[in-house]
Amino acid sequence: MKRIDFLIALLLCCAVGCSGKGEPAVPEGGNGGLSEKLTVSPTLQAHMVMQQNKPFTISGTGTAGQYVEISCSWEGKPGRVQVSADGSWQYTVTTPEGGFDAQQVTVSGKQTFTFDNILVGEVWVCSGQSNMWWPLKDAEGGLSEMIGANASLPIRLLHVPQEQASAPVASLSARWQPCTAGSLEWFSAVAYFFGKQLVEALQVPVGLINASWGDTTAEVWAERDAVLANDAIREQALKQDATPRADAQAPYRIGSAFHAMIYPLRDIPVAGAIWYQGESNMDAPGTYPELLATLAASWRKLWKAEAADFPFYIAQICPYERAFDYRVPYANPAMRFAQQQASKLIANSGVICNDDIGDIHNIHPRNKQDVGKRFAFLALEEKYGKAGQPRSPIYAGLRINGRVLEVDFSYAGAGLETADGTSPTYFEVAGADRIFHPATAEISGHTVRLTAAAVPEPAFARLGWSYTHTTNLRGKGGLPVSVFKTYDWVEPTEEP
Incomplete structure (x- = not known):
């Protein structure tokens, strides 16, 4: 009997060891x-x-x-x-x-x-090109944030060094830092203001991972094999892959920043990602939605995350004067609209509009606080379930009713209004001839009704289709409505 009791005890010890709860043999x-x-x-x-x-x-x-x-x-x-x-x-x-x-x-x-x-709290990846990289020290209000910072602030910073590689880099070289004037000086202003808003709203600490690099295309941030496997984007991506950037230090090979700056983060669980990039892809806005969807999918695969558990939020670039010789006309508004389309193509995504805070003479507007806050508003509503956050309405659909075009908007909340109380500006309509004329616009709830005496049979509409002209149309929450168009052809001529 004692021998049986001994064998039972031995079997129980082995079971505990095999379960991982005790010390294994x-x-x-x-x-x-x-x-x-x-x-x-x-x-x-x-x-x-x-x-x-x-x-x-x-x-x-x-x-x-x-x-x-x-x-x-x-x-x-x-x-x-x-x-x-x-x-x-x-x-x-x-x-x-x-x-x-x-x-x-x-x-x-x-x-x-x-x-x-x-x-312990919420951790976010903050990536993109120069407007995400833009340091707090050079942003509006940045110096006062630095002066007031102290290590007790429940935001921690991981600033990934700007490196590129032809193959995945296994180990992480960046170090986490508390918030101090020194650690914040060169840290992303957008990321910091995003994190600060989350801390205030969620009352938990926030970890911010800044992996950004100016003058980079989206191709360098996506997993290389995923890009090359996609017929819709491969040709354009290979053109980028063979074209060094104006900044000779910036990576241009497909996947090169992904390998060195994103892959090493794979074992750090995160809540999601915010993305501010697009200026370097304005030569090909038509392929950008599919490219960004491929990037988001490759990141989710790297983190072994389902789309529902890994939101990917996008900041639209700002309007600014045409300073470069783009391959397509209206490159800036076309990219801003492409970013809207990308947000619809990517599951668990969203887009923020920054048309009202741009500096048309500067590709790097200094107001990063509102960009960070708008990212936070989006995350608070979509990720954390805090309803009623301000959000930019975006184009949802079009109806033709005789001489009237009726344009509907999503996320219009309590309705639409204008910033100055006048009629909405910079709407245009066209008929079958595709010649656009200024339209008279009238707000009706979530809809804008458009008419133009020169277009008795309207078929197409667009809003703010310009490098520098932005509409006064807003949601009742005060955030701007961004550009849109209701057609898929590329303009044959550039903006006058």
């Missing part, structure tokens, strides 16, 4: 002690923000057959994992609800690594 050649050698992957760092309520995998290398012990301040007892035969180990924990109390993770072998001052 020592393989042949192992001594069962704490690992003589130990490294920890830089995915885990002091001062970071961990995404709340998500699995987080801690990994590294050690002595095969020996053990690594992991202690998390939010868990009741430490866990233990055995180093595999190839010298690697990994251990997955589940993060708690977000909060402002600092947490600590300790990883021990024969030596101990302590990662302290960790916060």
Whole structure:
């Protein structure tokens, strides 16, 4: 009877070991002690923000057959994992609800690594070209934010170095930093203002990952094989792949920034991404929606995330005077409209309009605070379920009623209005001849009714189809309505 009891106890011990809850059996050649050698992957760092309520995998290398012990301040007892035969180990924990109390993770072998001052909250990737990169020190209101910053502010910053590579880079070289005047000086202003608004609204810490680079096309940020596998965008992408940028340091090969700046982030759980780019793709706005959809899909695949769990929000570029010799007419409004189309093509996406804060003489408007806030409004409503956030109405559809064109708008909330109380400006209509004439516009709830004496049989409409002319039409929340067109041909001539 005693022998049977012993065998039962032995089987129970083996079961506990195999479940991962206890210490597993020592393989042949192992001594069962704490690992003589130990490294920890830089995915885990002091001062970071961990995404709340998500699995987080801690990994590294050690002595095969020996053990690594992991202690998390939010868990009741430490866990233990055995180093595999190839010298690697990994251990997955589940993060708690977000909060402002600092947490600590300790990883021990024969030596101990302590990662302290960790916060748990929401983590976002912030990427794009120069308007996302634009540093806080050069933005409106940026200096006062820097002066008032201190390390207790529950925003943490991960500034990814501008690097490019022809193959994926496995390890992360960037370091998480608390908010100080020094760490904020060259950090993305848009990202910072976005994070600040989220902290105020959600009352949890926010981690911001800035991976941006001026004068880059979207092709360099997407996974190379995904771009080349897409017949709709391959030809244009290969043209970009063979064309160095005006900034000789900027990457231009497909996937080169993805490999060096996005791929190393893959093991950091995130809430989603915000994207501010487009100026460098204005030669081909027609392929941009499909290109951006391919980029978003490749990022979601990298993070092993479903679209529902990984929002991808887009900032429209601003209007500014035609300063370059683009290959297509009306390149700037065409790109702004293409970004709207991309937001409709990409699941769990959205677009913010910045027409009212642009500087027509500067491709880099200094007002980054409103851009960041508008990103936050979009995330708060769509990701976090906080209804009633301000949002820019966008074109939804067209009806022809005799001499009248009726244009409908989505996200118009309580209706439409104009910034100055006059009739809506910069609407145009055309008939079958495709010649556009200024239209008289009248607001009716979520709809604008258009007529033009010169167009008795209207068929097409557009709004603000210009580099510099922007409409006074707004949603009742005060945010601008951006450009649109109701046709798919490319204008044969440039804007006068």
